[in-house]
Amino acid sequence: MPLQTLWSKLIPSLLAGLLAWPLPATADEFKSPDILVLGDSQISFGSGPVFVDFMSDIAASCNASGREKRKLKKLGDMQVGVIGVRSTSIHSWMARKGAAKASICDVDPKWQVNAGSYGVVNKTKNQFKQMGQGRNYQFCEAGKSPFEAMFQPGYYAPELLILTFLGNAARRWADDPALAVADAKRLSQHLPADLPCIFMTTAPAHTTKVAKVRATAQENIKNAFAKTGNRCVFVEGITAETTKVNQSTVAFFRRNDAGRVKDPYHPNERGARHHFKMRGPALCDAIFEVLD
Numbered sequence: 001m002p003l004q005t006l007w008s009k010l011i012p013s014l015l016a017g018l019l020a021w022p023l024p025a026t027a028d029e030f031k032s033p034d035i036l037v038l039g040d041s042q043i044s045f046g047s048g049p050v051f052v053d054f055m056s057d058i059a060a061s062c063n064a065s066g067r068e069k070r071k072l073k074k075l076g077d078m079q080v081g082v083i084g085v086r087s088t089s090i091h092s093w094m095a096r097k098g099a100a101k102a103s104i105c106d107v108d109p110k111w112q113v114n115a116g117s118y119g120v121v122n123k124t125k126n127q128f129k130q131m132g133q134g135r136n137y138q139f140c141e142a143g144k145s146p147f148e149a150m151f152q153p154g155y156y157a158p159e160l161l162i163l164t165f166l167g168n169a170a171r172r173w174a175d176d177p178a179l180a181v182a183d184a185k186r187l188s189q190h191l192p193a194d195l196p197c198i199f200m201t202t203a204p205a206h207t208t209k210v211a212k213v214r215a216t217a218q219e220n221i222k223n224a225f226a227k228t229g230n231r232c233v234f235v236e237g238i239t240a241e242t243t244k245v246n247q248s249t250v251a252f253f254r255r256n257d258a259g260r261v262k263d264p265y266h267p268n269e270r271g272a273r274h275h276f277k278m279r280g281p282a283l284c285d286a287i288f289e290v291l292d
Contacts, residue, residue: 030135032157033081033120039164042202043084044116045266050273052119055080062284071291075159081121085131086114089169091183093146094190104131105140147190161195166202166214167265173217180224188231196290197232200283203275204243206253206264211243233286242278
């Protein structure tokens, strides 16, 4: 058989075999985290690394029993991704258009980034990212909410979702409990039905006036989850103890040269770690509850 004829017969067969062979995973292939934490700017300013540390070894963080360790097997390799987008709350992630969605999807005009990203969703040395840019942050499709874009087939499919918000919705929920109920109800429509979910409100502010509004908002959204079927297990970030500590400890917040607190809204990493010491047990209880 002439060589040219032989090649004409072999090449199609070789190509067909190569196309059928599974390709190795590439560095750019997306892999969903097993545990996903979504929140607001408290993540960017302090709690992002703390969430990664706490959630990466839940068994140790929660002093898990044998039965609890068996529950944790539902979380696979427990790879953790943490994303915090400033000036957002759950209504931002459920919005299909308008200013609420824009708070996630519009490029920040000053800094060109609007979020802090940690864990397996950010392997770079720069924690600050812009949502909608990069393979791990494709949450901004026309006509879809960021949640709907995130959880579509082939993209994010975590075994556990932790939502940690409060500040941007504080007035919304404190002033109108009906809006809290509406947000809690809509959340069920935007999350996969089989996705275990925890909602943990963020840490108290340093100033009394702000803290009072947020405490009212927390009570209203907690009641809203109860009224709508408790789609997410609720964990209070604001308690009498956490409020007292954050209002009395200036070292837990960023300060100016004179030592006065210049940012009363976002505990720094030191403050976040202390907050987890106080509220970590409640978070552990919630994790094992949703894994039942």
